Amino acid sequence: MPNRKIRVAFIGIGNSASTTLQGLFYYSSGRGKDGLWHPVVGGYGVGDVEVVAALDIDSRKVGKDLSEAIFSEPNIVEKRFEIPKTGVVVEKGLLEDELNPYLASALKVVKQDKNSIVEYLKKHRVDVVVNTISSGLDKSSIAYAEASCEAGASFVNTTPTSVATNPDIVESFKKRRVVVVGDDLMSQLGGTALHRGLVYFLKSRGIKPVRSYQLDVGGGLETLNTMYEDLRDFKKQVKTSSIAEEVNEGWEVVSGTTDYVDFLGNNRVTYLQFNATGFMGSSIIININLRSNDGMNAGNIILDLIRAVAKAREDGLSGNVNEISNYGFKKTLERKRIHEATMVFESKYCR
Numbered sequence: 001m002p003n004r005k006i007r008v009a010f011i012g013i014g015n016s017a018s019t020t021l022q023g024l025f026y027y028s029s030g031r032g033k034d035g036l037w038h039p040v041v042g043g044y045g046v047g048d049v050e051v052v053a054a055l056d057i058d059s060r061k062v063g064k065d066l067s068e069a070i071f072s073e074p075n076i077v078e079k080r081f082e083i084p085k086t087g088v089v090v091e092k093g094l095l096e097d098e099l100n101p102y103l104a105s106a107l108k109v110v111k112q113d114k115n116s117i118v119e120y121l122k123k124h125r126v127d128v129v130v131n132t133i134s135s136g137l138d139k140s141s142i143a144y145a146e147a148s149c150e151a152g153a154s155f156v157n158t159t160p161t162s163v164a165t166n167p168d169i170v171e172s173f174k175k176r177r178v179v180v181v182g183d184d185l186m187s188q189l190g191g192t193a194l195h196r197g198l199v200y201f202l203k204s205r206g207i208k209p210v211r212s213y214q215l216d217v218g219g220g221l222e223t224l225n226t227m228y229e230d231l232r233d234f235k236k237q238v239k240t241s242s243i244a245e246e247v248n249e250g251w252e253v254v255s256g257t258t259d260y261v262d263f264l265g266n267n268r269v270t271y272l273q274f275n276a277t278g279f280m281g282s283s284i285i286i287n288i289n290l291r292s293n294d295g296m297n298a299g300n301i302i303l304d305l306i307r308a309v310a311k312a313r314e315d316g317l318s319g320n321v322n323e324i325s326n327y328g329f330k331k332t333l334e335r336k337r338i339h340e341a342t343m344v345f346e347s348k349y350c351r
C-alpha cells in the first residue's frame with residue numbers, strides 16, 4: 001500500500017458530500033464493513049483518504065467545522081452518527097453564474113474570487129478536488145476545474161457540466177500532468193445504472209428491448225434545482241444518451257426527473273417500464289419501482305474515484321482517464337457498456 005494519504009478538497013458541502021464524508025468516517029474508523037463496494041482501490045484503503053479542505057457558498061455552512069457543516073441547512077441527509085471535529089473549516093467558494101430562481105430562493109450566498117481559491121488549494125497541498133456543487137452552474141464548475149488545474153490538483157466532476165468531456169480543459173490538465181474525470185456522476189444503483197444493467201441482462205437472454213422509460217421523483221435541493229426547465233431538459237438528455245449506450249438503433253428511450261416532492265427528503269423514487277419482444281415477437285412488459293437515497297448512492301462511487309484518480313496520477317497518467325470516467329459517470333468521452341466499464345475499472349484498480 002502507498003505510505004501516504006490522499007489529500008482531498010470537497011467543493012459543495014451538500015447532501016452527496018455529507019453522506020460520502022459520513023461514510024468515510026464510518027469505514028475508516030472501523031465501525032463497520034458492510035456496504036463498502038471496493039475496500040481497496042489503487043492500493044488505497046478508505047482510511048487513506050484525508051479531507052483537508054472544503055468550500056461552499058452558503059453562509060449556513062461557511063465558517064463551520066466540516067463535522068457541523070455537513071448537517072447544516074439546506075442539507076437533509078440522514079445523520080447516522082456524530083462526527084468528531086475535523087479541524088477543517090468550510091471556506092467561501094466562488095460563484096460565476098446567475099442562480100436560477102429555485103437555487104436563489106434556497107441558498108444564502110457568500111463568495112470569493114478564483115485567485116483566492118487557487119491559493120487555498122495550493123496552501124492545503126490538495127491532491128484531488130471533488131466538485132459536488134449544484135448542477136447547472138457551468139461557469140462556476142469550469143472555474144473550479146481551472147483553479148484545481150492551476151493548483152496542480154486532479155479534479156473529479158460529479159456535476160453534468162462538460163469538464164472532463166471538454167477537449168480544451170482536458171488538454172490543460174494534460175499539460176499540468178494532472179487528472180480530470182467526469183462528467184455527471186452515475187449513482188451506484190440509481191435509475192440510470194439499473195436501466196442500463198437491465199438492458200444488458202435482457203439482451204444477454206436473447207430478448208430485444210423495443211422501448212423503455214424512466215421517470216424520477218425526488219426531494220432535496222438538487223431535485224428542486226432540476227425543476228428549472230432548461231436544466232431538467234439538459235439532465236434528461238444526459239441520462240437518455242447514457243442509457244442509449246447499451247443498445248443499438250431502433251429502440252426508443254426516455255429518461256428524466258419528473259417532479260419534486262418535498263417530503264421525499266434525499267430519497268428518489270424511480271419508475272421504469274420496459275417493452276421488449278421475445279419468441280415469435282411475443283410482447284414482454286416489465287415494470288419496476290426503485291426507491292433509493294441520492295447521497296448513499298453517491299458514496300461508494302466518489303470514494304472509488306478519489307482513490308483511482310490518485311493512483312492514475314502516480315502511474316504518470318494525466319488528462320481524462322477513460323477507464324475511470326467510464327466507470328463513474330454518465331457523460332463520457334468514450335462509449336462503453338456498463339458491465340464492460342465496471343470490469344475494466346475493477347481489473348485495473350481493484351486487484
Ligand SMILES: NC(=O)c1ccc[n+]([C@@H]2O[C@H](COP(=O)([O-])OP(=O)(O)OC[C@H]3O[C@@H](n4cnc5c(N)ncnc54)[C@H](O)[C@@H]3O)[C@@H](O)[C@H]2O)c1
Nearest residue numbers: 012013014015016056057093133134135159221222294298
Ligand atoms: N447520487 C448523487 O448524489 C448524484 C448523482 C449524479 C450527479 N450528482 C451531482 O452531484 C452534485 C451534488 O449533488 P447533491 O445532491 O449533493 O446537491 P446538493 O444540492 O445537496 O448540494 C450542493 C451544494 O453545493 C453548494 N454550492 C452551490 N454552488 C456552489 C458554488 N459555486 N461553490 C461552492 N458550493 C456551491 C450548495 O450550497 C450545496 O451545499 C450535483 O451537481 C448533482 O447533479 C449527484
